[in-house]
Amino acid sequence: MRFSKISTAVLASLPVFAGVNGLNILISNDDGFGTANIRELYKAMKVLGHNCYIVASVVNESGMGGAEVYTKYKNLTSDSEFGIVKAGAPSVGTDPNDSHIWYYNGTPSTQIQVALDYVLPRYTNLTTFDLVLSGVNYGLNLGPFLYTLAGTLGATYTAIARGIPAIAFSGGYSTQTPYFWVNSSTTAGLKDPATLYGELSANLAQQLIDNAKGGPILPLGYGINVNIPKLTSFTNDSCVNPPFIQTRLTGGAVVDSAGYDEETGLFSYVDLIVPGTNQCINGDCSLPGETDVLNAGCQSAVSVFTIDYDAPIGGSCKTAPDVRAALMPLVQYSNSSTLVGGLNGTSPYANGTLQLSSRARLRRSPLDRS
Numbered sequence: 001m002r003f004s005k006i007s008t009a010v011l012a013s014l015p016v017f018a019g020v021n022g023l024n025i026l027i028s029n030d031d032g033f034g035t036a037n038i039r040e041l042y043k044a045m046k047v048l049g050h051n052c053y054i055v056a057s058v059v060n061e062s063g064m065g066g067a068e069v070y071t072k073y074k075n076l077t078s079d080s081e082f083g084i085v086k087a088g089a090p091s092v093g094t095d096p097n098d099s100h101i102w103y104y105n106g107t108p109s110t111q112i113q114v115a116l117d118y119v120l121p122r123y124t125n126l127t128t129f130d131l132v133l134s135g136v137n138y139g140l141n142l143g144p145f146l147y148t149l150a151g152t153l154g155a156t157y158t159a160i161a162r163g164i165p166a167i168a169f170s171g172g173y174s175t176q177t178p179y180f181w182v183n184s185s186t187t188a189g190l191k192d193p194a195t196l197y198g199e200l201s202a203n204l205a206q207q208l209i210d211n212a213k214g215g216p217i218l219p220l221g222y223g224i225n226v227n228i229p230k231l232t233s234f235t236n237d238s239c240v241n242p243p244f245i246q247t248r249l250t251g252g253a254v255v256d257s258a259g260y261d262e263e264t265g266l267f268s269y270v271d272l273i274v275p276g277t278n279q280c281i282n283g284d285c286s287l288p289g290e291t292d293v294l295n296a297g298c299q300s301a302v303s304v305f306t307i308d309y310d311a312p313i314g315g316s317c318k319t320a321p322d323v324r325a326a327l328m329p330l331v332q333y334s335n336s337s338t339l340v341g342g343l344n345g346t347s348p349y350a351n352g353t354l355q356l357s358s359r360a361r362l363r364r365s366p367l368d369r370s
């Protein structure tokens with residue numbers, strides 16, 4: 001890529017930080033509160049003038065997706081990652097050096113909940129956060145399969161579900177390092193990759209903030225998934241300032257399969273690229289897939305998603321198949337004057353005797369949940 005062959009001298013003069021500020025920003029991740037990437041993002045957002053908090057897991061919680069697991073213990077039963085907080089300390093608390101940096105012993109989704117429902121009301125004067133940033137993750141999170149698997153995304157869509165705009169950031173450099181190992185300069189005389197990931201991410205967040213002009217940063221239900229390639233600043237400048245490209249989640253994306261090892265009798269994941277993972281159903285089908293864009297070289301992918309998982313009934317992309325018709329007549333519209341019971345129909349289970357009045361269907365029952 002032409003863009004990546006930028007000299008250090010040029011880089012130093014790039015207006016990485018520009019803009020006016022003061023938003024209240026929550027930062028989380030799935031690698032934990034002590035990793036370099038999240039701390040460098042926090043620093044970069046603070047340099048921009050924002051009021052920032054970190055609430056993130058006490059240990060690595062990668063691969064937890066949107067899972068909601070709260071600890072059953074009041075105190076930590078083992079040390080935090082990198083020994084920053086010791087076993088026996090409370091399961092929720094602050095970094096010894098910064099009262100805006102919180103840890104909690106739970107999955108990424110619970111970090112957002114603890115941030116909004118515990119830290120925010122008790123330990124800040126804020127009423128809400130304006131924006132949630134998640135990452136920068138160690139390792140890429142590309143395509144629909146990783147969207148559900150990754151804790152980085154789990155934190156993001158948990159925030160969006162609570163009405164707060166959120167951006168997931170992931171980076172191709174996947175070795176987790178502690179925040180106190182960030183090198184001010186590498187042997188190549190460049191910034192540490194963690195610092196560059198933080199600055200690139202902050203710069204993208206700031207673009208959205210500037211364009212929002214004081215209004216909501218994203219419409220309700222919307223989020224953004226950003227993937228930044230492996231940065232090479234430890235050794236050379238061949239990939240230190242990748243351009244951001246508009247992408248979509250589907251396109252070249254992998255799903256996992258269970259690889260069975262005859263010798264050990266164990267399974268491990270094997271990547272597959274299959275059509276099921278890569279259908280363009282919503283959004284702009286002319287955009288390249290985020291996976292394809294990362295595979296093509298030193299460039300970053302930026303996909304806009306929503307948490308409305310409903311199927312379309314048509315649109316600009318393609319004429320959607322009428323899946324709802326395939327469920328008729330057993331599945332009915334709520335405006336039907338009479339509703340037929342779910343055991344009605346032609347299957348061996350058909351009963352055909354249960355008829356509910358339209359009044360009965362309006363009765364509310366308490367929702368159980370799994």
Ligand SMILES: *[C@@H]1O[C@H](CO)[C@@H](O)[C@H](O)[C@H]1NC(C)=O
Nearest residue numbers: 031060061062063175176177
């Ligand atoms: C964090 O967890 C992920 C998923 O289990 C694993 O791949 C990674 O190696 C872990 N990182 C560390 C530093 O333990």
Ligand SMILES: *[C@@H]1O[C@H](CO)[C@@H](O)[C@H](O)[C@H]1NC(C)=O
Nearest residue numbers: 074075076087088089090091
């Ligand atoms: C748990 O943490 C609290 C608060 O720091 C402390 O008072 C208490 O002794 C701890 N309990 C154990 C079993 O470590």
Ligand SMILES: *[C@@H]1O[C@H](CO)[C@@H](O)[C@H](O)[C@H]1NC(C)=O
Nearest residue numbers: 084095096097098179180181
């Ligand atoms: C954080 O605080 C501890 C003592 O609580 C201190 O030993 C350490 O050097 C501090 N680290 C940083 C990076 O400020």
Ligand SMILES: *[C@@H]1O[C@H](CO)[C@@H](O)[C@H](O)[C@H]1NC(C)=O
Nearest residue numbers: 099120121122123124125126
């Ligand atoms: C809340 O605001 C008051 C008054 O400005 C200030 O004294 C206090 O330190 C603030 N508390 C927090 C947690 O920021």
Ligand SMILES: *[C@@H]1O[C@H](CO)[C@@H](O)[C@H](O)[C@H]1NC(C)=O
Nearest residue numbers: 180181182183185186187234
């Ligand atoms: C970065 O800093 C750490 C700790 O100071 C050091 O161990 C490591 O070798 C440095 N890495 C590079 C590539 O300079």
Ligand SMILES: *[C@@H]1O[C@H](CO)[C@@H](O)[C@H](O)[C@H]1NC(C)=O
Nearest residue numbers: 231232233234235236237238
């Ligand atoms: C730059 O460094 C990366 C690893 O960080 C390496 O893969 C690549 O070959 C290097 N490129 C050049 C031009 O030296």
Ligand SMILES: *[C@@H]1O[C@H](CO)[C@@H](O)[C@H](O)[C@H]1NC(C)=O
Nearest residue numbers: 313324332333334335336337
């Ligand atoms: C009932 O709802 C369906 C789906 O929204 C709609 O197509 C249909 O016209 C409605 N029928 C009546 C009688 O309102």
Ligand SMILES: *[C@@H]1O[C@H](CO)[C@@H](O)[C@H](O)[C@H]1NC(C)=O
Nearest residue numbers: 329330340344345351352353
């Ligand atoms: C349900 O069962 C009744 C009685 O057998 C039948 O008249 C009706 O057509 C069935 N409705 C549907 C939607 O299958």
Ligand SMILES: *[C@@H]1O[C@H](CO)[C@@H](O)[C@H](O)[C@H]1NC(C)=O
Nearest residue numbers: 341343350351352353354355
């Ligand atoms: C199924 O039909 C039998 C009579 O044939 C009736 O006793 C029973 O209540 C029906 N069950 C349901 C769920 O409608």
